[in-house]
Amino acid sequence: MEDRNTPQEIQGTAxxxxxxxxxxxxxTSKMQEYCARINRAIAKAVTCCGCIKIDxxxxxxxxxxxxxDIRTFMQSHMDGKLxxxxxxxxxxxxxxxxxxxxxxxxLLELDLDTVIREENERIRTLGIYSLK
Numbered sequence: 820m821e822d823r824n825t826p827q828e829i830q831g832t833a834x835x836x837x838x839x840x841x842x843x844x845x846x847t848s849k850m851q852e853y854c855a856r857i858n859r860a861i862a863k864a865v866t867c868c869g870c871i872k873i874d875x876x877x878x879x880x881x882x883x884x885x886x887x888d889i890r891t892f893m894q895s896h897m898d899g900k901l902x903x904x905x906x907x908x909x910x911x912x913x914x915x916x917x918x919x920x921x922x923x924x925x926l927l928e929l930d931l932d933t934v935i936r937e938e939n940e941r942i943r944t945l946g947i948y949s950l951k
Contacts (some may be wrong), residue, residue, distance in 0.1 A: 826921070826932035833921035846922045853916040860909045870902040 837846070864871050875896035884892060901909065924931040 826935055827930075829917060830921040830924055830931045833918055834925045837922045837925070841926070843923075843926050846919055846926055850916065850919040850923060853912055853919060856912045857909060857916060860905065860912050864901060864905040864909070868902060868905050870905050871897055871899040874898055 839845070861871075865873055873896055878893055880889060880892050921931050923929075924934065
């Protein structure tokens, strides 16, 4: 059975169904809009639903911690778990963002699968030093 949820598949779907926002300007602004919608959905999960809570303060690291051990001291600043409704909403917004990412790849003649594989390889090769 063929996996129909690959980067190539969504890129093909985006190429087939992206009609109204085919301009690079439309696609980039839609991508930005859906990134903002993800942020808004997370904010609503905190402020309206309350299923998650953000309790943030300065990340404190011991002065002698090695760079490779920093991960054990870093916090997400998030308490709780997304409820089913908030999880569905955020998942939908992320999915639409992925659609517009695939559309951008089509417009720029990039292969989304290759972009993902190359980025993963960069991260695996450079490790924590690849993250800017």
